[in-house]
Amino acid sequence: MNIDFTQARSVQAMEEDARNDLKDAAKHACAHRISTVLSTAAQLNLAADAAAGALGAADMAAYAAWRAWVKEMRATWPRLATTQTDLATDGFWPVLPHAVAELARKY
Numbered sequence: 829m830n831i832d833f834t835q836a837r838s839v840q841a842m843e844e845d846a847r848n849d850l851k852d853a854a855k856h857a858c859a860h861r862i863s864t865v866l867s868t869a870a871q872l873n874l875a876a877d878a879a880a881g882a883l884g885a886a887d888m889a890a891y892a893a894w895r896a897w898v899k900e901m902r903a904t905w906p907r908l909a910t911t912q913t914d915l916a917t918d919g920f921w922p923v924l925p926h927a928v929a930e931l932a933r934k935y
Contacts, residue, residue, distance in 0.1 A: 847909075854909035857916070858901050865924060866894075870935035890931035897928055 866874065877883050878891045900922040913920050 850912075851906075851909040854905040854915055857908075858905035858921075861921060862898055862901055865928070866932050866935060870932070874931070874935050886927075887931055887934075890925075890927040893925045894928045894931065897922055897924060 874891060874894070878888065883891060904920075904922060908915060908920055
């Protein structure tokens, strides 16, 4: 009996694959949560309105809060990728500011 070891994988390689799977899942969960608030098109429209000066003071403040929340979200997923966290649990993610939710409804 001949054993074909060409398909054999080391424990280290399998552990690396598991880490990469967690990383991909956390990054996807982050992107999904962000796009659930504002679609890509809505994000582009909002950014264009902000750049054009078409937002009032309150909306501009909410836009700044949106950008800070997205930055915080993107800083959170790498930490979650190193744990066996249930990524669907809201408590592990930054809270969406109320003003951002209100602004998102407009887009």
